[in-house]
Amino acid sequence: MESWRALFDRAAGVDADEAAITAALRAVRADEGERSSDSDGADENDAHEADPDETAAGSGPSVSSPAESSPARVVADADVLAADLLVDGDARAALDELRAHTWTVLLASDPLLDDAEAVIGSVADGRLAADWRERVAAWRQSVAQPPGDHPALASAYRGGAMHLLSFDEELRSAQAGATLGSQLSISARHPQAFASLFAPESLYQEVVGGTYPGPDHDPRE
Numbered sequence: 001m002e003s004w005r006a007l008f009d010r011a012a013g014v015d016a017d018e019a020a021i022t023a024a025l026r027a028v029r030a031d032e033g034e035r036s037s038d039s040d041g042a043d044e045n046d047a048h049e050a051d052p053d054e055t056a057a058g059s060g061p062s063v064s065s066p067a068e069s070s071p072a073r074v075v076a077d078a079d080v081l082a083a084d085l086l087v088d089g090d091a092r093a094a095l096d097e098l099r100a101h102t103w104t105v106l107l108a109s110d111p112l113l114d115d116a117e118a119v120i121g122s123v124a125d126g127r128l129a130a131d132w133r134e135r136v137a138a139w140r141q142s143v144a145q146p147p148g149d150h151p152a153l154a155s156a157y158r159g160g161a162m163h164l165l166s167f168d169e170e171l172r173s174a175q176a177g178a179t180l181g182s183q184l185s186i187s188a189r190h191p192q193a194f195a196s197l198f199a200p201e202s203l204y205q206e207v208v209g210g211t212y213p214g215p216d217h218d219p220r221e
Contacts, residue, residue, distance in 0.1 A: 001134050004099065005220035007085060008092075010131075014124045016086040018079070022167050024119045025079045032115075064144040067160030069185045072207040073105045073141075074098060075159065077152040077166040078115035080191055081108075085132050086124060094165055094191035097198045099139070099219035103208050107159035108140040112151035156186045164188040 002010075067073075076084070076095060083091035098104045113133060120129035145154035152171075156164045164186050166172060172188045189197075201212040 001138060002131050003221050004135065007128070007132055007135060008088070008220070010128055011085050011124065014086050014128075016083075016123045018083055018087060018089075018091075018167055020123055021079050021082045021086065021119055024122045025077075025082070025115060028078075028115055028118045028122070062144050063146050064158040066158055069160045069162050070105075070207060071162045071203060072103060073107055073159055073161040074163045074165065074194075075107045075112075075152050075156040075161045076191075077164065077168065077171070078112060078119055079167045080165045081113075081116035081136065082119040082123065083167070083191075085120060085128075090190065090192040090195065091165075094195040094198075096219040097195060097200070100215035100217055101200055101204075102217050103204065105159075105161075106140045107143050107155045107161050108136070109143045109145040109151055109155045109158070111145060112155050113137065113140070115151055153186075162186060163194060165191045165194050167191075 076091070080091045080094070083089065084095045095106070098106050113136060116136075117129045117133045120132055141159065143155045143159040145151065145158055152164055152166060155161070162185060164171070166188055167190065168188075172190060200215075204210075204212040
């Protein structure tokens with residue numbers, strides 16, 4: 001398995017920016033939506049509203065029960081995950097904060113990683129996407145989501161995240177924020193905003209307790 005440093009070096013030659021990644025993710029999810037509408041499966045709203053206890057009990061695919069919310073648990077949508085690898089900038093600055101602190105958690109369902117891998121494969125190449133998938137899968141904490149749910153929102157809800165990083169302006173809108181804050185205790189932010197607000201010393205005292213020891217991991221390993 002390659003290190004983050006090696007993957008970032010390989011991706012340095014890719015001509016990509018946030019706009020290209022955002023467009024690629026829209027295309028990936030539009031294609032998924034078309035395939036879903038053509039299938040004979042359950043309606044997306046039904047999947048979202050299904051009783052998680054019934055699903056977990058065996059009436060459908062295994063789904064993670066919602067975890068207790070924590071400010072140290074974070075979800076990065078597929079656009080941010082791809083930009084971390086391909087663009088650097090705000091996405092990498094935000095995720096470096098998580099990679100440098102092992103007591104923080106990156107949450108991601110398999111469908112969320114599927115979307116990011118598809119974006120990387122589209123913008124860069126499939127081999128880099130597959131090697132990235134192997135590395136990120138070893139880092140993230142897996143969340144099992146219902147079929148048809150928005151991968152980032154489902155990962156945040158099921159995994160107990162209080163922060164959702166995304167470039168999607170609609171997801172970060174005031175209307176969406178009111179819904180997320182009242183129903184799910186999730187705040188959607190641009191990666192730049194998250195990185196600027198991330199305060200590891202006070203967060204460590206809240207989540208772990210005691211004196212903050214500083215970063216405890218090389219974010220490039």
